[in-house]
Amino acid sequence: MIILLDLGNTRIKIGWIVKNNKKIYREKEVIIFNNNDYLSIRKWIFSLTKKPTHIFGSNVAGNAIGKIINNEFKKIGCNIHWLVPSYKKYKLLNKYLTPSQLGTDRWCSMLGIVNKLSVPHPPLLIISFGTATTIDSIDAINNFIGGLIIPGINTMKISLNKATNLPIICQSNILNFPKNTNQAISSGIIFSHSGTIIRQWINMIEQFHEPPTIYVTGGLWPEIKKELITQFKIINKLFNKNIKIIYKERAVLDGLYIIAEKYI
Ligand SMILES: Nc1ncnc2c1ncn2[C@@H]1O[C@H](COP(=O)(O)OP(=O)(O)O)[C@@H](O)[C@H]1O
Numbered sequence: 660m661i662i663l664l665d666l667g668n669t670r671i672k673i674g675w676i677v678k679n680n681k682k683i684y685r686e687k688e689v690i691i692f693n694n695n696d697y698l699s700i701r702k703w704i705f706s707l708t709k710k711p712t713h714i715f716g717s718n719v720a721g722n723a724i725g726k727i728i729n730n731e732f733k734k735i736g737c738n739i740h741w742l743v744p745s746y747k748k749y750k751l752l753n754k755y756l757t758p759s760q761l762g763t764d765r766w767c768s769m770l771g772i773v774n775k776l777s778v779p780h781p782p783l784l785i786i787s788f789g790t791a792t793t794i795d796s797i798d799a800i801n802n803f804i805g806g807l808i809i810p811g812i813n814t815m816k817i818s819l820n821k822a823t824n825l826p827i828i829c830q831s832n833i834l835n836f837p838k839n840t841n842q843a844i845s846s847g848i849i850f851s852h853s854g855t856i857i858r859q860w861i862n863m864i865e866q867f868h869e870p871p872t873i874y875v876t877g878g879l880w881p882e883i884k885k886e887l888i889t890q891f892k893i894i895n896k897l898f899n900k901n902i903k904i905i906y907k908e909r910a911v912l913d914g915l916y917i918i919a920e921k922y923i
């Protein structure tokens with residue numbers, strides 16, 4: 660059994676692979692804990708019926724928390740191999756100026772997606788709605804050419820509350836002309852996201868003369884799903900296009916799987 664760990668800034672997502680009669684099986688459902696819920700993480704580790712042969716992890720939450728999770732696995736005699744993005748891995752070329760500076764979660768998501776595609780494919784826009792929102796661009800032959808980072812949907816709400824006298828709001832309807840604070844913040848944050856995404860979508864068309872295929876992932880996708888689908892429906896109608904949005908529930912784990920399957 661190999662464990663796959665996606666340690667984000669808010670939550671840890673856990674998957675695994677096992678081999679049975681030469682067939683490889685993945686986790687049926689992802690196990691999710693809040694990063695600081697060490698008790699539940701420890702309980703889960705001790706509930707494992709087999710000792711993992713390897714553990715592959717993506718960690719963007721920092722060394723301190725990585726060490727704590729590592730220590731929990733050490734108690735059952737296992738060490739985590741935390742991955743570091745490189746310039747070239749399988750089909751993906753990482754054109755970050757310092758390739759190792761790229762978030763491992765972004766890199767793993769891209770690895771998992773391009774691995775399933777044959778080249779040349781349409782350019783790709785890969786968007787993750789987590790603690791931060793990232794919008795990454797890949798060309799037709801699997802070069803990661805760069806990406807954007809903005810505060811995530813919840814992070815925007817929290818920072819607005821910290822910097823102003825505004826309350827932490829609950830999600831409301833998204834409206835073009837909000838008429839109360841709840842609506843104004845919810846709509847503003849969602850539109851700031853969709854605006855950034857459209858801007859990058861236009862950048863991609865300018866660069867490649869072809870609309871990119873859009874992949875989305877991350878815990879906050881449900882919060883923006885309706886708005887983004889509506890937005891691309893309008894674009895499809897205006898420009899007679901057929902832009903589709905493809906949801907990847909476990910994009911980072913899919914990338915970790917590509918790396919791990921060689922070891923099972
Ligand atoms: N069922 C859920 N439980 C907890 N948080 C959730 C849930 N669904 C969505 N979220 C939100 O998703 C975000 C975390 O998404 P995730 O993709 O795991 O981010 P990260 O990788 O940065 O930890 C948090 O802001 C959290 O509020």
Ligand SMILES: CC(C)(COP(=O)(O)O)[C@@H](O)C(=O)NCCC(=O)O
Pocket residue numbers: 667668669719760761762763764765787789790791792793808811
């Ligand atoms: C941009 C991120 C904070 C996103 O993290 P997440 O929201 O998934 O927790 C993470 O990918 C990261 O720390 N990246 C390192 C810097 C970079 O990618 O340029």
